[in-house]
Amino acid sequence: MASDKSRLGLILLMAPLAIWLMTLIVLPHVGMFLVSLQEKVGIRQYETSLANYAVFFNEPLYWNTFARTAYMSITATVLTLLIGFPVAYYIAKLTRGRTKTTLFLMCLIPFWVSELVRTFGWMILLRETGVLSSFLQYIGVLAGPVEFLYNDAAIMTGLVYTSMLFMVVPLVTTLDSLDDSLIEAGYDLGGSSFSILREIVIPHAMPGIVSGCIVVFMLSLGNYLTPILLGGKDSLWFTGLIYDQFITRFNWELGSAFGFLLLGLSSLIVFLALKLSGQSLGKTMGR
Amino acid sequence: MITGIPQSSGFKWTYRAYVTLFFFYLALPLITVCVFAFNDSVFPSLPWDGFTWDWFFGTEAPRLGVFHERPILRSIGTSAFVAVWVSGLAVLVGTCNAFLFVRHDFAGKDFLYILMLLPLIIPGIILGISILVFSSSIANTLEEATGLWFDGLRPGLILVILGQFSFITTFATLVISARLQKFDTSLEEAALNLGATKWGAIRQVTLPFLLPAMIAAAVVAVLMSFENFNTTLMLVGSDAPLTVTMFDRLKQGSTPVLNAVSLLLIVVSAILGLASLLSRR
Amino acid sequence: DTLRLLTWGGYAPEDVVAKFEAETGHTVEVTKSNNEEMVAKLRATNGGGFDLAQPSQDRIAGAQAEFGIYKPLDMSKIDTSLFIPSMLEATKGNTMVDGEVYGVPHVWGTSGLVVNTAMAGQVQDYMDLCDPSVAGKVSYRLKRPTLIGFAFSMGMDPFAAYADADAYQAILDKVEAQLIDCKSNVKTYWGGGDEIKNLLRSGEVTASMAWDTGGWQLNDDNADITFVAPKAGALGWIDTFAMPARGRADDAAYAWINFVMQPEIAAMITTAAGNFTASQGGDAGVDDALKAKYQASFPQEAIDNIKWYPAVPAGLEALEGATLDRINAAK
Amino acid sequence: MPDTADLECRAISKSFDDFQAVKEVSFDVPPGTFFSILGPSGCGKTTLLRMIAGFQAPSGGDLLIKGKSMLNVPPNKRPVSMVFQHLALFPMMSIGANVGFGLRQRGVNKVDIKKQVERVLERVGLGGVADRPVDSLSGGQKQRVAIARCMVLEPDVLLLDEPLGALDLKLREHMKIELKKLQSEFNTTFVYITHDQSEALVMSDQIAVMNHGVFEQVGTARDLYYHPSTAFVAGFVGEANKYQAKVQVAGAGSLQLLTRDGVALQGVDAGEGLKEGDMTQVFVRPEAVRLSRRQEDVGNLGNTGNGTVESVLFNGANSQLILRDSATGSEMSVALPQTSEFRDLSKGDPIFFGWEPDQTRCYRQAAG
Amino acid sequence: MPDTADLECRAISKSFDDFQAVKEVSFDVPPGTFFSILGPSGCGKTTLLRMIAGFQAPSGGDLLIKGKSMLNVPPNKRPVSMVFQHLALFPMMSIGANVGFGLRQRGVNKVDIKKQVERVLERVGLGGVADRPVDSLSGGQKQRVAIARCMVLEPDVLLLDEPLGALDLKLREHMKIELKKLQSEFNTTFVYITHDQSEALVMSDQIAVMNHGVFEQVGTARDLYYHPSTAFVAGFVGEANKYQAKVQVAGAGSLQLLTRDGVALQGVDAGEGLKEGDMTQVFVRPEAVRLSRRQEDVGNLGNTGNGTVESVLFNGANSQLILRDSATGSEMSVALPQTSEFRDLSKGDPIFFGWEPDQTRCYRQAAG
Numbered sequence A: 001m002a003s004d005k006s007r008l009g010l011i012l013l014m015a016p017l018a019i020w021l022m023t024l025i026v027l028p029h030v031g032m033f034l035v036s037l038q039e040k041v042g043i044r045q046y047e048t049s050l051a052n053y054a055v056f057f058n059e060p061l062y063w064n065t066f067a068r069t070a071y072m073s074i075t076a077t078v079l080t081l082l083i084g085f086p087v088a089y090y091i092a093k094l095t096r097g098r099t100k101t102t103l104f105l106m107c108l109i110p111f112w113v114s115e116l117v118r119t120f121g122w123m124i125l126l127r128e129t130g131v132l133s134s135f136l137q138y139i140g141v142l143a144g145p146v147e148f149l150y151n152d153a154a155i156m157t158g159l160v161y162t163s164m165l166f167m168v169v170p171l172v173t174t175l176d177s178l179d180d181s182l183i184e185a186g187y188d189l190g191g192s193s194f195s196i197l198r199e200i201v202i203p204h205a206m207p208g209i210v211s212g213c214i215v216v217f218m219l220s221l222g223n224y225l226t227p228i229l230l231g232g233k234d235s236l237w238f239t240g241l242i243y244d245q246f247i248t249r250f251n252w253e254l255g256s257a258f259g260f261l262l263l264g265l266s267s268l269i270v271f272l273a274l275k276l277s278g279q280s281l282g283k284t285m286g287r
Numbered sequence B: 001m002i003t004g005i006p007q008s009s010g011f012k013w014t015y016r017a018y019v020t021l022f023f024f025y026l027a028l029p030l031i032t033v034c035v036f037a038f039n040d041s042v043f044p045s046l047p048w049d050g051f052t053w054d055w056f057f058g059t060e061a062p063r064l065g066v067f068h069e070r071p072i073l074r075s076i077g078t079s080a081f082v083a084v085w086v087s088g089l090a091v092l093v094g095t096c097n098a099f100l101f102v103r104h105d106f107a108g109k110d111f112l113y114i115l116m117l118l119p120l121i122i123p124g125i126i127l128g129i130s131i132l133v134f135s136s137s138i139a140n141t142l143e144e145a146t147g148l149w150f151d152g153l154r155p156g157l158i159l160v161i162l163g164q165f166s167f168i169t170t171f172a173t174l175v176i177s178a179r180l181q182k183f184d185t186s187l188e189e190a191a192l193n194l195g196a197t198k199w200g201a202i203r204q205v206t207l208p209f210l211l212p213a214m215i216a217a218a219v220v221a222v223l224m225s226f227e228n229f230n231t232t233l234m235l236v237g238s239d240a241p242l243t244v245t246m247f248d249r250l251k252q253g254s255t256p257v258l259n260a261v262s263l264l265l266i267v268v269s270a271i272l273g274l275a276s277l278l279s280r281r
Numbered sequence C: 001d002t003l004r005l006l007t008w009g010g011y012a013p014e015d016v017v018a019k020f021e022a023e024t025g026h027t028v029e030v031t032k033s034n035n036e037e038m039v040a041k042l043r044a045t046n047g048g049g050f051d052l053a054q055p056s057q058d059r060i061a062g063a064q065a066e067f068g069i070y071k072p073l074d075m076s077k078i079d080t081s082l083f084i085p086s087m088l089e090a091t092k093g094n095t096m097v098d099g100e101v102y103g104v105p106h107v108w109g110t111s112g113l114v115v116n117t118a119m120a121g122q123v124q125d126y127m128d129l130c131d132p133s134v135a136g137k138v139s140y141r142l143k144r145p146t147l148i149g150f151a152f153s154m155g156m157d158p159f160a161a162y163a164d165a166d167a168y169q170a171i172l173d174k175v176e177a178q179l180i181d182c183k184s185n186v187k188t189y190w191g192g193g194d195e196i197k198n199l200l201r202s203g204e205v206t207a208s209m210a211w212d213t214g215g216w217q218l219n220d221d222n223a224d225i226t227f228v229a230p231k232a233g234a235l236g237w238i239d240t241f242a243m244p245a246r247g248r249a250d251d252a253a254y255a256w257i258n259f260v261m262q263p264e265i266a267a268m269i270t271t272a273a274g275n276f277t278a279s280q281g282g283d284a285g286v287d288d289a290l291k292a293k294y295q296a297s298f299p300q301e302a303i304d305n306i307k308w309y310p311a312v313p314a315g316l317e318a319l320e321g322a323t324l325d326r327i328n329a330a331k
Numbered sequence D, E: 001m002p003d004t005a006d007l008e009c010r011a012i013s014k015s016f017d018d019f020q021a022v023k024e025v026s027f028d029v030p031p032g033t034f035f036s037i038l039g040p041s042g043c044g045k046t047t048l049l050r051m052i053a054g055f056q057a058p059s060g061g062d063l064l065i066k067g068k069s070m071l072n073v074p075p076n077k078r079p080v081s082m083v084f085q086h087l088a089l090f091p092m093m094s095i096g097a098n099v100g101f102g103l104r105q106r107g108v109n110k111v112d113i114k115k116q117v118e119r120v121l122e123r124v125g126l127g128g129v130a131d132r133p134v135d136s137l138s139g140g141q142k143q144r145v146a147i148a149r150c151m152v153l154e155p156d157v158l159l160l161d162e163p164l165g166a167l168d169l170k171l172r173e174h175m176k177i178e179l180k181k182l183q184s185e186f187n188t189t190f191v192y193i194t195h196d197q198s199e200a201l202v203m204s205d206q207i208a209v210m211n212h213g214v215f216e217q218v219g220t221a222r223d224l225y226y227h228p229s230t231a232f233v234a235g236f237v238g239e240a241n242k243y244q245a246k247v248q249v250a251g252a253g254s255l256q257l258l259t260r261d262g263v264a265l266q267g268v269d270a271g272e273g274l275k276e277g278d279m280t281q282v283f284v285r286p287e288a289v290r291l292s293r294r295q296e297d298v299g300n301l302g303n304t305g306n307g308t309v310e311s312v313l314f315n316g317a318n319s320q321l322i323l324r325d326s327a328t329g330s331e332m333s334v335a336l337p338q339t340s341e342f343r344d345l346s347k348g349d350p351i352f353f354g355w356e357p358d359q360t361r362c363y364r365q366a367a368g
């Protein structure tokens, strides 16, 4: 086959990808980086400097907020994994045929509505005069109304809820590909449920676990609605700060710097997690 | 069932109860939202004031039902418009990408692949902001240079479409690549061997094979586009899609009409979800 | 033409829009927003995307100096006879940049206290929100009106310090300390009008700093809840008409201004939004119940005590922003 | 057999909903035996093996290993090991870790595990590969690792579920012999299932032929081949020419038959007690048929005929001749003798053939 | 051969980077021939076939079909059709649409397509299935559809790349015979590749044995089996016992040898011009060896020995005996005659054996 022809074909095929990534991902981030280097020195006057980054590191408020956001996101990720894994295992390994498809589909339920509506639902449920509090009073567990909203636990509930799909789906996919006979072989050779989970199931599911965790972590970190709507007076979220810089402070320069820091620091966390688990991005996500 | 692994019935029942509880947790907020769509009160919360259809069909001012709320109807239209474009573009580019990554080897492929995955993990707000900042600066430069207006580069539907497209394409690429990987290239060779041209083989054999994945990708794209908030929020102009309108409502003065819209969305999504599942067979 | 209107909830009710469309043949697209977002949006579009915006009068001059997002109004196209002259003049003055007028008044109202008098009748001033008797039942916004309200309540005059950044910073520091101290009293910081109304109506919150309209609306449902003008003075705001720099349908925009300022239309808007307008005679057609609530909340001395926002000098927001962030982050 | 059997099944059954996959099968396997279960796809072999391993609970009957009932023993406590069809080597572990898995579960200490793993790997001819990943092995080597992984636990019985099914032709031939060798070396009882008769014939001490959930016959390879006791076994084990015929005269063990095509044959009753008028199925093995170019060479055989060569399927020592019987027009396949006498036969050549009555086994044909 | 060959390769080569997969292979295939290419995995068979089909461009040499060079003809314009290893039937089309695909590409009108499709499906014994989905067919039926899909285009040459590889044992046996029948019915030139010698031997008119990218020998099945011209062919086609020996005396075609183990043998030169002192590889087929319990029966053969029975691999008509040579201690495999004479042999029994010098083919051993 003529190599000139196929080379042209390759270039044509690569064009959409290149245009997409270049104009919508790479250049905008470069642009955002450049804006973040602009220091505002007066009305319509800017200088190039690292001042915006300095603000982040000099003001404990900002990096505390980042640390808090990262910490909460990691907690949400771990919780999602712990809650989702048994379910994924159940779907992948303990059901067949129609039941499996149905349960799998049911995992997609939260995805049927926007995050906004889901969060709205949680607000109706959790508020002091909401469904949960009223129900608990009704059955006599509570004596008076209790506020379940506006705290970190509410944020966690919302985050885990929103993320569950992105954990369960890759887990089900990888667990599905685990040959049942490997588990049987483990038992046949005298293994206990626990040792089989540890030595066979989890190592096999590792790519799914890692890809699920990365997506959930990044989604939580980048979440805006859930912490804003469910969180309380102390519940700062880093994306909220970024949004504020852009929208209520009109400070694009600082906002860009924050955005870039969020991207950089979170990538660093993901990178470390990948290193620790011995996985690679292409291997885990590209399936 | 891994039938071979005997478990105590106590364990089995606990496990089943846990899974049931899990699905209850998944359904709970949606059920709540749906139920309160019928509450005969102007606020979407307890107490329960009785049943009403007003939030769907009401015609009078505070109790204006979805079907008479022009702004909401218009924003559904806007969302649909955006979703169609996004899913069309995403499937188109996703298909090209799938061919590129599955069929070709070239220098820098691994790097490009990672880059292609990146939008999956860039926070939506950052994606929106970076596109906003970038397009604004381009527009400013162009406008200064030419004295013309470049409205397409300012917040508005075009940017919303591009912003959603920028990360939904990754999903489309993954879905379509997965199927293309399963494609037996000898089918294409067989077509060539039987006299088809190269494009003919792709059109008659490969694309029909990919069709279910393309449909699934399109459905996923539509759903994601409809529900996207973070990226859209930063790029929206005067035509707000549904989620943004609902967000504004939530801040400005919501009635159970929001629950009613949500209920409709849930129904439509459920139908779409089932359809895509069936087409995957 | 299509008129793309960037405004507050309630300022362009359906019936008014329908009437306008029928009379003029223009169509109207309404985008609901708030001050910050209006400016942010216009900044992002470089003054495009909308044909008419309604920021408060204090949000025009500074934003114009910084971002150039508005264009001067052609006063000859506006029927000034429809406006209450004093308000028109005050607004023109506040929105003047380089000798050009950028805004004319539309709706006005105040921020103050909305209180459930049965449960928290003792709350009379902003500072009372920090009283232990209402601990856990208080809500206010974490926005600049709160800073300003508390400053007045603490006996300072922030408006006087607008021109002097250092003096203003000193005021902010005191308010910051107070609000951090007060934080344990707060149930949640509210973000939107709906949220605070729900909180008050359900009894989850008994005392709050909020817009007057919210209090009056809730009063219909629950007679105990009402708007209270604080001792230190309610904060008076005027929302304006301003034209985005790159709006396209200027004629439709002027037509809209002249249309809604007609007294009977203005009355319709007052009914929908709950606030009075700058329309000459516009309150004549307003429902008596609303007038009664207004009068109950605003005896003459309270009206005299209203603190009207002066234009915000560019740069002040950065100081306020930092203060707000610190309050938010404090434990 | 003085010893208790290593494995004993007593009327063991398994039903799935309405369907009976295994029907009251009873057998016992003496220690050290290579026992094969041979049967077509879907006959219930895997189900039986999984019951022995403990992965499926029998619906009825009992199962004993070394005389102890296993019914309430979970799979990880049974003294049997299993080699899975696709081997089920753990891809996430090295070869050594795979082989040592069972010992680790038993809590053997690390040093001992290392020693034992190395020893068993050497016994299967794979010394020194313990640290390599599983995927670096060829198909045959993986096979041996799978066996080593089981043998290191010194199970009473080793179960093998078509372990050669996934290998290619040449390797399969080779592994047949190798498996048999490993079994006699370890001297462990093997229960081997397969649908490939040549595997079963070559390796086994005892073969059970299974069909539709029951054992049709249990015996040595030669028993099955030369004395199949049912029509199914006669047709399934080895090749055969098949006829349908009616019994004309039934003498002491010998029968006179008339085929559908009207040819008279002499045969023997395969123990079914056939009587005059019964319809029978008649089996004649290709290698039982003698060929000649001259009638007199085959004239003295009990059954004779003549025909023409249809085709010669040359396959070295296993060549076959397809001939067309002049009397009936039907095809018959005959093993070509290894002598050079028939090398130059070609299509259309006339040929005479014949075979002995005792190579003509007759079974009752089910009515209809 | 008076006709021009249907397919002719002239010194055709293919390199991948440094690696030469096919090395200057030349051959031609006369019209109507069933031509097989037989070789071990990785020897270059598929590469050669794909060059003929046009999916790979040769690095050198020429390729002619019916005398016309195909080098610059794209695959969709070549008058060859190909049956793929996994058949490559289009799963999204009905059987009829699959078979009609090629005709549609040629722009034949719908009515004619329908007619021709039905006709060719009938010829392969599948009339009336045109509207059914591909998946409703069994493996063997799919096979036939794949062939029909090619034959409807009346190609000059049909290429088949191990089409039986994916089928199970019993079906494969059956399809061997069926394929051969289809070929003679359509009377089309078949080029068939396989690594299974029995497929090649049974079906082909001509077989090329390929190894490491070159053709070692081209000939009929019998040529290859009885007169392998290289050591590789002798070892690859059919089974053989192998020795290494040194030439002691080289007479006219006949050789006297001494094996490594010090046993004297008589053999024949397989055409290599062996001289005294040359190291040779010696091949003896299992079925060439005679067995006896008495020495005198085999004493008159050129090569004799005695040993003990190591094991009997019973496999019906294809049973083998493994014996251990007393003189050398090495194993030898011997085909068990189909007579009942040796049925009762068992491990440890003494046995005598012998074979003729002309069944002892000697090849030069590469130095080292």
Ligand SMILES: Nc1ncnc2c1ncn2[C@@H]1O[C@H](COP(=O)(O)OP(=O)(O)OP(=O)(O)O)[C@@H](O)[C@H]1O
Binding pocket: D016, D019, D021, D039, D040, D041, D042, D043, D044, D045, D046, D047, D048, D195
């Ligand atoms: N879990 C099950 N539920 C229902 N039927 C089953 C189940 N497992 C097996 N069967 C049925 O039982 C019969 C025997 O199955 P089994 O797997 O034992 O056959 P097999 O002899 O091993 O066949 P193969 O040679 O194809 O592996 C089959 O008809 C199968 O469909």
Ligand SMILES: Nc1ncnc2c1ncn2[C@@H]1O[C@H](COP(=O)(O)OP(=O)(O)OP(=O)(O)O)[C@@H](O)[C@H]1O
Binding pocket: E016, E019, E021, E039, E040, E041, E042, E043, E044, E045, E046, E047, E048, E195
């Ligand atoms: N595209 C390629 N690039 C590099 N090497 C190749 C390529 N295709 C084949 N080869 C190599 O060429 C050799 C011959 O391959 P080929 O597929 O022709 O073998 P084969 O005889 O068909 O084997 P099999 O019986 O396993 O199908 C192999 O060593 C293979 O690794």
Ligand SMILES: NCCCCNCCCN
Binding pocket: C008, C009, C010, C035, C056, C145, C211, C213, C237, C239, C273
């Ligand atoms: N700080 C200025 C507040 C302006 C408020 N406008 C409120 C409109 C409420 N419907």
Ligand SMILES: [Mg+2]
Binding pocket: D045, D046, D047
């Ligand atoms: Mg089986």
Ligand SMILES: [Mg+2]
Binding pocket: E045, E046, E047
């Ligand atoms: Mg090949």
